[in-house]
Amino acid sequence: xxxxxxxxxxxxxxxxxxxxxxxxxxxxxxxxxxxxxxxxxxxxxxxxxxxxxxxxxxxxxxxxxxxxxxxxxxxxxxxxxxxxxxxxxxxxxxxxxxxxxxxxxxxxxxx
Amino acid sequence: xxxxxxxxxxxxxxxxxxxxxxxxxxxxxxxxxxxxxxxxxxxxxxxxxxxxxxxxxxxxxxxxxxxxxxxxxxxxxxxxxxxxxxxxxxxxxxxxxxxxxxxxxxxxxxxxxxxxx
Numbered sequence: 001x002x003x004x005x006x007x008x009x010x011x012x013x014x015x016x017x018x019x020x021x022x023x024x025x026x027x028x029x030x031x032x033x034x035x036x037x038x039x040x041x042x043x044x045x046x047x048x049x050x051x052x053x054x055x056x057x058x059x060x061x062x063x064x065x066x067x068x069x070x071x072x073x074x075x076x077x078x079x080x081x082x083x084x085x086x087x088x089x090x091x092x093x094x095x096x097x098x099x100x101x102x103x104x105x106x107x108x109x110x111x
Numbered sequence: 112x113x114x115x116x117x118x119x120x121x122x123x124x125x126x127x128x129x130x131x132x133x134x135x136x137x138x139x140x141x142x143x144x145x146x147x148x149x150x151x152x153x154x155x156x157x158x159x160x161x162x163x164x165x166x167x168x169x170x171x172x173x174x175x176x177x178x179x180x181x182x183x184x185x186x187x188x189x190x191x192x193x194x195x196x197x198x199x200x201x202x203x204x205x206x207x208x209x210x211x212x213x214x215x216x217x218x219x220x221x222x223x224x225x226x227x228x
Contacts, residue, residue: 004153032214043115043202043219044154051214089153096167097142097210099217101153 003027004092006102013109019077021105023090026071030092034099035064035075038087047088048075080109113137115220117203123226124193132188132223136205143186144217145178146202154202160186161209193227200224 005024013019023033031052036044050057050064050073057064063076077084090102116135124130136143142161146154156170160180168178175193180186190197204217 006153034214034216036219041221043204043221046216046218049214049216091153093210093214095210097159097206097215098144098156098167098170099146099154100156101146103151103153 002103004090004100004102006088006090006105008105009103010106010108013080013107015082015109015111016079019075019080019084019107019109021075021077021088021090021107023073023075023102024071025073025092027092027094027100028068028071029094030100031095032093033064033066033073034091034093035062036089036091036101037084038089038104044089077107080107082109082111085109115203115205115218117201117220117223119223120221121224121226123228125228126193126195128193128227130190130193130225132190132201132225134186134188134203134205134220136184136186136203137218140205140207140218141183142206142209142215142217143180144204144206145186145188146204146219148200148202148222150199157188159209166209190225193225195227198225198227 034049035047038044087104091099145157148154159167175191200222202222204219
C-alpha cells in the first residue's frame with residue numbers, strides 16, 4: 001500500500017508566484033517528514049523537514065505545513081524561481097530510520 | 112567536503128549475471144541506506160546499516176539481493192542472477208548518526224543506473 005502519496009504528478013507556476021506542493025500520508029507513526037528536490041541524473045537533495053510534533057517550519061523561501069488531523073503536508077515556495085524547476089519528493093520517516101517516499105511532483109517554473 | 116559517491120554511474124548487464132554496486136558515504140557518517148528508484152516512482156527503501164551491521168533489511172525484495180559494509184564505511188550492494196525487473200536507479204544515502212535522535216538528515220548520492228538486458 002502507498003503510505004505516502006503525491007497526487008499531482010506535475011505543477012506549472014509563473015516565476016515570482018507561489019508554488020504549493022501537496023502530500024498525503026496514512027500512517028500516524030511517522031516521526032518526521034522531509035522534502036527532497038531532484039534534478040535529472042542527480043540524487044535527491046534535502047530541502048526542509050518538519051517534526052510530527054510541529055505544524056510549520058520555515059527556511060528562507062521554503063515553508064512546510066503539517067496538518068496531522070488531515071494527515072496532510074504541503075511545501076510552499078515563495079517566490080518561485082526558474083531554478084526551482086525539478087521533481088519534488090515528499091518523504092516520511094518511520095522510527096528506525098527508513099524513509100517512505102511519495103511518487104514525486106514535477107515542478108516547472110516559467111519565466 | 113565530498114558528498115556521497117556511487118560507482119559505477121551506469122551499469123548494463125545481461126539477464127542472469129551478477130553485479131556489484133558501490134557506495135562511498137560522507138566521511139564520518141555512521142548510518143548508510145540503500146534505496147531503489149524505478150521510473151516514475153519515488154525511491155524505495157532496501158536496507159539500512161548502522162556501522163557494520165544491517166539494522167533493517169526489510170526492503171530487500173528477495174534473496175538475490177545482498178549488501179555489506181564490512182568496515183563501517185564503504186558499502187556494496189550485490190545482486191545475483193539479475194532479472195529485467197531489477198532495472199532501476201540504485202541510490203545510496205548516508206547520515207551522521209542514524210535515527211537515534213532528531214531528524215538526522217539523509218544525504219543521497221547520484222545513483223547507479225542499472226539496466227538488465
